Amino acid sequence: ALSLPSLAQTGSPNVRWRLASSFPKSLDTIYGGAEVLSKRLAAITGGKFQVSVHAAGELMPAFGVVDALQSGSVECSHTASYYFVGKNKAFGFETTLPFGLNQRQQNAWLYYGGGQQLVRDFLKDFNIISFPGGNTGVQMGGWFKKEIRKTADLKGLKMRIPGIGGEVMARLGAVPQNIPGGDIYPALEKGTIDAAEWVGPYDDEKLGFYKIAPHYYYPGWWESNSSYSFYVNTKAWEALPADYKAAFEAAAAEANIDMMAEYDFKNPTALRKLVANGVKLHAYPQDLLKAAQDAAFDLYAEESDKNPAFRKLYESWGKFRGEVMLWHRFAEHTYSTFVYNNPPKRSGKA
């Protein structure tokens, strides 16, 4: 059921692809990444390369996209690789891992540090070729009904946190739950869960968690960046003419930088709105962050011992993580530390 290109009169073929997004339209900034790609491809090709974007659930469930790509029943998807860690934890690297890279570091690893090639090697078995396609930056650390003052306060706490982040939380004593976005609010309200993580100020504010769980923690240490991907079925990709492949690569890179800029524009306003609504901002206690990081790296070492696909990615990722952080702690971090702690005496008319 793949659309193969057909030569049109002018020499450029008409290509119609369907894109199965793993995201609902309500996550408009993330979902919008696929629309940025689709609109750009249509504009570049004078409407000849059309990618129709379908929200999660329209063509298939959000988490059905890898199976659909593997069987070739859809040409492409916009998704988060880490939704598929149940198939293999190696799926985690392309989106993020707890205590991982920030947005710039993730892009550097993927585009220049060999990450993208390693990810593609891993995805060959799934008939997928992937392209980075959007990022949220460091996410927030979730909403809690009660304050968390020390690691022990997590004991028995039922928290909506999926994936490897949830596994790390479990090692700290919490009871992770996997609940779709739309069901989080009622679960918090009924008391089925005590806490929940979602994305950041812009997306979280819309779901209204602050009304019933006012303690908002930072940072989201399980999601120090969240890199989304355009997944393309390899046969569909190989059937594309070279100019359409080039257009797709450029449009994906544009969607990648565009989403980050959009979040950096939207989040500040949303944060102000949340604080005006009485939200209490808290940093995670340092001892909790240390315990969580130790637990995360224990998990990676254990997984590496038994999973060669994970180990191969982990070695590259772990080495790059150390190198890039050593550099960023100098100019980048020292600058940020100064300006965030020393607002200028005069700052325009603002």
Add this chain to the structure above:
Amino acid sequence: ALSLPSLAQTGSPNVRWRLASSFPKSLDTIYGGAEVLSKRLAAITGGKFQVSVHAAGELMPAFGVVDALQSGSVECSHTASYYFVGKNKAFGFETTLPFGLNQRQQNAWLYYGGGQQLVRDFLKDFNIISFPGGNTGVQMGGWFKKEIRKTADLKGLKMRIPGIGGEVMARLGAVPQNIPGGDIYPALEKGTIDAAEWVGPYDDEKLGFYKIAPHYYYPGWWESNSSYSFYVNTKAWEALPADYKAAFEAAAAEANIDMMAEYDFKNPTALRKLVANGVKLHAYPQDLLKAAQDAAFDLYAEESDKNPAFRKLYESWGKFRGEVMLWHRFAEHTYSTFVYNNPPKRSGKA
């Protein structure tokens, strides 16, 4: 002397543009941004939209590009807007200002915060339309023969630092010099200057400054990001077919994210090499950073009072600066602070 498109047999016109870069080939990562654009445009259009890239000096001097675009003698350029603050200080905003935005914040302001439109409004008088096209991130703070322990140590110090950064340095007592990259090393060697700033570890290492000025300071507070631009003559732009415009926009965005990733990949290795060669890394003293920031914002207020073009950009930039930094100091900065100060006990096999 503009190349206007001519309709070819297949419907897509052949377009040949010349791009005058303001950068030498030796600045390979920055210069390479124009090649990323050029190669991508050729690939997307099957070779029909060709942009030939010319290094600084080939077609015109590095700083002649704005005049050439204004008169229409070249179709496009890859440059840094702040090279032209001598024409009007409002040119500063598109690249960077002392104590300005970091790379993500700059992109957010340009793409979503209204910055790009304000910049384009300002550039109309120069017959230029601009597109962000690459970034270095926070740069390093330069090379000094002697340690700088307090602000007063800058008194009378001759430093190669051009533009508004140089003006701020002058307010702190230093004597700024404007010297092309290739002449910095001999000037340091002869003692004509006592200090010099360039870019960051990767570019600085190649010029060998560490051999004669071993004290390497961070951060480069006058260049908290350095955003390069593709400048296009407005008539050439308007003559492009819509699909080529779309291709140009996507390729420019790709060049933008690509350069940052390339620097984040190259700088860590270069920093290690410098340290192995005996370079002494120092953070600028806090009192110097405070004095420099106060001087910078004084300068902005004074310029706003007399320069309406500057004021218009400054009001938007200053407001966004405050908002986005308020947000980034929570999740982003707290995460970075933790991970940079707490390397994990286990970090892969690295």
